[in-house]
Amino acid sequence: MTGELSAQATPTELSFEGALRPGSLDEFVGQAKVRKQLRLLLDAATIQQRSPDHILLAGPPGLGKTTLSMIVAAELEKPLHQTSGPAIQHAGDLAAVLSALTPGEVLFIDEIHRMARSAEEMLYLAMEDFRIDIMVGKGAGATSIPLELAPFTLVGATTRAGLLPNPLRDRFGFTAHLEFYADDELADVVRRAARLLDFEIAPDGIGEISRRSRGTPRIANRLLRRVRDYCLVHGTPGDTESVHAALHLYDVDEQGLDRLDREVLYAVVERFGGGPVGLSTLAVSVGEEAETIESVVEPFLVRSGLLTRTPRGRMATRRAWEATGIPMPDAL
Numbered sequence: 001m002t003g004e005l006s007a008q009a010t011p012t013e014l015s016f017e018g019a020l021r022p023g024s025l026d027e028f029v030g031q032a033k034v035r036k037q038l039r040l041l042l043d044a045a046t047i048q049q050r051s052p053d054h055i056l057l058a059g060p061p062g063l064g065k066t067t068l069s070m071i072v073a074a075e076l077e078k079p080l081h082q083t084s085g086p087a088i089q090h091a092g093d094l095a096a097v098l099s100a101l102t103p104g105e106v107l108f109i110d111e112i113h114r115m116a117r118s119a120e121e122m123l124y125l126a127m128e129d130f131r132i133d134i135m136v137g138k139g140a141g142a143t144s145i146p147l148e149l150a151p152f153t154l155v156g157a158t159t160r161a162g163l164l165p166n167p168l169r170d171r172f173g174f175t176a177h178l179e180f181y182a183d184d185e186l187a188d189v190v191r192r193a194a195r196l197l198d199f200e201i202a203p204d205g206i207g208e209i210s211r212r213s214r215g216t217p218r219i220a221n222r223l224l225r226r227v228r229d230y231c232l233v234h235g236t237p238g239d240t241e242s243v244h245a246a247l248h249l250y251d252v253d254e255q256g257l258d259r260l261d262r263e264v265l266y267a268v269v270e271r272f273g274g275g276p277v278g279l280s281t282l283a284v285s286v287g288e289e290a291e292t293i294e295s296v297v298e299p300f301l302v303r304s305g306l307l308t309r310t311p312r313g314r315m316a317t318r319r320a321w322e323a324t325g326i327p328m329p330d331a332l
Ligand SMILES: Nc1ncnc2c1ncn2[C@@H]1O[C@H](COP(=O)(O)OP(=O)(O)OP(=O)(O)O)[C@@H](O)[C@H]1O
Pocket: 017, 018, 020, 021, 022, 027, 028, 029, 030, 060, 061, 062, 063, 064, 065, 066, 067, 068, 110, 157, 189, 217, 218, 219, 221
């Protein structure tokens, strides 16, 4: 019993992440264009007293898609139901979720590109007409029973917008493409999180964390927590020195590249002579899922000017050769 109680009372990493989530559009840092677009969409719906159009949030992990879905529900003052593509493996799974929605509710489907095909087809009708057809029976005796749904707003999130079938993509009234954050925006994220965690950190330290966070708020918050741990355990102040020492300990280099980024970079440069190399070959060579390489590692390496995507595969840039310290062959 005591164990249970203390387990509940102990904050976990995830509860910290939850506590750091901005609760309104005004608190949400960066993504100025998306914020303006969303504000207009939500305000127009509120004036007309209707549910806003369905919203698709596309972009790499950790940029705030889940947070934005929560903000949409909070701004509309409606409940939020959260689920994910992998949890919807049959049309029946989706029918259960849809039929339980209350009027105006926001339905968030994370990783929507991983939903079962049969459920996707059910979703088309639900998004357009707020109705679904439920199949009863099998074979020649099968009939479909129409079921009216409460009007709802779907917020879909995907790291792979290109994988969504066109009929599904077309049913979203608004698609927000989330971009990696600029260093000064990440500095705002870190400053805000440090305040919420009651951790005093020097401006230089904030700058250093922001520069090494791969343009991603989730990483910025995580690195901040590691620096805070370091200062707590070593009794040091939150200055640049502590930031350097903590990030060095966790293998985060000056540019924010972590172990997997570096492995991918070295594989392309060293093992594949700078490329071109196909995604699946690259994934096997570093022992990772192709999807992780494509949605997590690659966008950052491309943005950092270290990797290019060509029709023949991934290629290292001159900068990548320089970063690895391996001499670039003259022939390249
Ligand atoms: N614009 C922002 N301002 C402040 N904090 C942010 C912002 N965006 C994200 N965060 C923080 O980053 C963390 C990750 O955000 P979130 O879970 O919304 O990302 P996500 O895009 O849904 O990631 P995934 O695709 O992996 O689920 C959250 O804890 C949140 O506090």
